[in-house]
Amino acid sequence: MERQTGTDRVKRGLAEMLRGGVIMDVVTPEQAKIAEDAGAVAVMALERVPADIRRDGGVARMSDPAMVEGIKEAVTVPVMAKARIGHFAEAQILEALGVDYVDESEVLTPADEAHHIDKWAFTVPFVCGATNLGEALRRISEGAAMIRSKGEAGTGNIVEAVRHLRSILGDIRKITQADPAEVYAWAKELRAPVSLVQELHDTGRLPVPLFCAGGIATPADASLVMQLGAEAVFVGSGIFKSEDPAVRAKAIVEATAHFRDPHIVAKVSRGLGQPMKGQDIAELDVKLAERGW
Amino acid sequence: MAAKVGILALQGDVSEHAQALADLGADAVGVHTADDLAAIDGLILPGGESTTISKLLESSGLFEAVASRLADGMPAFGTCAGMILLASEVLDGRPDQRSFGVIDLSVRRNAFGRQVDSFEAEVDVEGVGSVPAVFIRAPYVERAGEGVDVLARVDGHPVLCRQGPVLAAAFHPELSGDLRLHELFLREVT
Numbered sequence: 001m002e003r004q005t006g007t008d009r010v011k012r013g014l015a016e017m018l019r020g021g022v023i024m025d026v027v028t029p030e031q032a033k034i035a036e037d038a039g040a041v042a043v044m045a046l047e048r049v050p051a052d053i054r055r056d057g058g059v060a061r062m063s064d065p066a067m068v069e070g071i072k073e074a075v076t077v078p079v080m081a082k083a084r085i086g087h088f089a090e091a092q093i094l095e096a097l098g099v100d101y102v103d104e105s106e107v108l109t110p111a112d113e114a115h116h117i118d119k120w121a122f123t124v125p126f127v128c129g130a131t132n133l134g135e136a137l138r139r140i141s142e143g144a145a146m147i148r149s150k151g152e153a154g155t156g157n158i159v160e161a162v163r164h165l166r167s168i169l170g171d172i173r174k175i176t177q178a179d180p181a182e183v184y185a186w187a188k189e190l191r192a193p194v195s196l197v198q199e200l201h202d203t204g205r206l207p208v209p210l211f212c213a214g215g216i217a218t219p220a221d222a223s224l225v226m227q228l229g230a231e232a233v234f235v236g237s238g239i240f241k242s243e244d245p246a247v248r249a250k251a252i253v254e255a256t257a258h259f260r261d262p263h264i265v266a267k268v269s270r271g272l273g274q275p276m277k278g279q280d281i282a283e284l285d286v287k288l289a290e291r292g293w
Numbered sequence: 294m295a296a297k298v299g300i301l302a303l304q305g306d307v308s309e310h311a312q313a314l315a316d317l318g319a320d321a322v323g324v325h326t327a328d329d330l331a332a333i334d335g336l337i338l339p340g341g342e343s344t345t346i347s348k349l350l351e352s353s354g355l356f357e358a359v360a361s362r363l364a365d366g367m368p369a370f371g372t373c374a375g376m377i378l379l380a381s382e383v384l385d386g387r388p389d390q391r392s393f394g395v396i397d398l399s400v401r402r403n404a405f406g407r408q409v410d411s412f413e414a415e416v417d418v419e420g421v422g423s424v425p426a427v428f429i430r431a432p433y434v435e436r437a438g439e440g441v442d443v444l445a446r447v448d449g450h451p452v453l454c455r456q457g458p459v460l461a462a463a464f465h466p467e468l469s470g471d472l473r474l475h476e477l478f479l480r481e482v483t
Contacts, residue, residue: 016306017430019306100407100409124409
């Protein structure tokens with residue numbers, strides 16, 4: 001029997017299996033176990049959560065392979081890991097380690113200020129961040145099998161995630177109403193391939209799943225972005241920078257699965273302890289979402 | 294009255310199954326709570342993360358409700374995580390992972406490997422022919438009980454099995470656009 005690995009269907013397929021779930025940032029095998037115990041559909045292995053990257057400054061790079069391997073050993077759910085934008089050698093290492101998804105992430109310090117990774121060259125699938133539809137389509141044209149709206153990582157502030165989701169989904173809604181001539185103008189305006197804009201026009205949706213990241217700190221935040229049209233959520237600092245990570249993680253899993261039912265979201269939101277403190281976007285020195293081209 | 298098919302809608306690729314059912318003209322409904330079960334004649338358990346779905350079944354109170362309908366003979370079709378949830382034994386699972394045990398299989402999670410090993414292939418299905426199959430971090434069956442019909446194998450391992458009204462696939466017919474296995478299941482429901 002002939003087997004084909006690394007096809008579009010196989011890469012996008014894993015993203016489809018994660019729908020309705022929560023992907024949690026973890027920095028140790030112990031945290032990975034807490035995340036899996038809480039019902040995470042996958043974990044993101046990294047050395048520092050975005051809030052700490054923000055606080056510490058310096059260059060943020062791919063994690064130590066030993067640390068990624070430790071987390072792979074600790075859990076049975078899929079393990080993702082981050083490579084710097086454009087750093088295809090880091091991505092090759094992560095593929096060699098057998099991670100299930102590579103996040104070409106603006107949370108790390110970019111390695112290339114003009115080019116993203118050629119993701120078609122890999123068997124492992126990639127997720128990339130986007131602040132608007134043009135960015136999302138450019139990443140898909142480079143081979144991304146999942147898009148996550150960027151939000152502003154490490155802030156515990158949902159406002160940027162909402163802005164990015166509304167921008168992406170709002171433009172998709174407009175394009176479905178465009179006439180054939182307008183499709184070309186949209187492609188120019190978005191700096192995206194006409195073929196992908198045409199496909200959006202015809203199907204009304206991105207060809208890959210759209211998840212949401214950056215600033216989710218409460219069950220209500222998860223419900224908000226799911227109702228806006230996200231298909232799953234990434235939670236970074238929001239869990240392990242809160243007072244009681246295990247309880248909060250489980251509550252966010254429940255709220256994401258039952259986002260349409262405010263009675264369930266209310267029930268799981270009770271008595272979670274303090275959320276991460278969070279930051280006003282206007283006070284930030286560095287906006288991570290601005291990284292990516 | 295047309296039969297109504299529920300899709301367990303706690304987590305996973307629910308919309309692909311809904312699309313397959315819509316393409317076949319079947320009446321589909323998402324199952325989020327025990328109340329949603331009353332109106333359905335058959336249940337699809339989609340692909341997803343089996344450990345997450347198991348926990349959500351528990352916390353939503355759906356586990357016992359679904360188990361009782363399955364015990365009454367409600368037809369069910371599970372794909373990938375859904376196969377794991379229907380099986381009598383789960384290998385390489387979490388200790389707290391629960392399954393319905395309505396098809397006598399020992400299923401090993403992620404038996405075909407991690408995502409870089411995920412693959413597409415044509416699989417010969419008994420009575421149906423060659424079908425395109427998408428395997429994603431897929432399980433396979435290590436032991437099929439006596440009452441189980443094995444309808445397809447990969448490398449000698451059963452990947453599509455039937456026991457009475459329960460059909461279980463290690464792969465994702467809902468991702469391939471081929472509707473024949475959903476059709477096979479609908480014949481059981483109607």
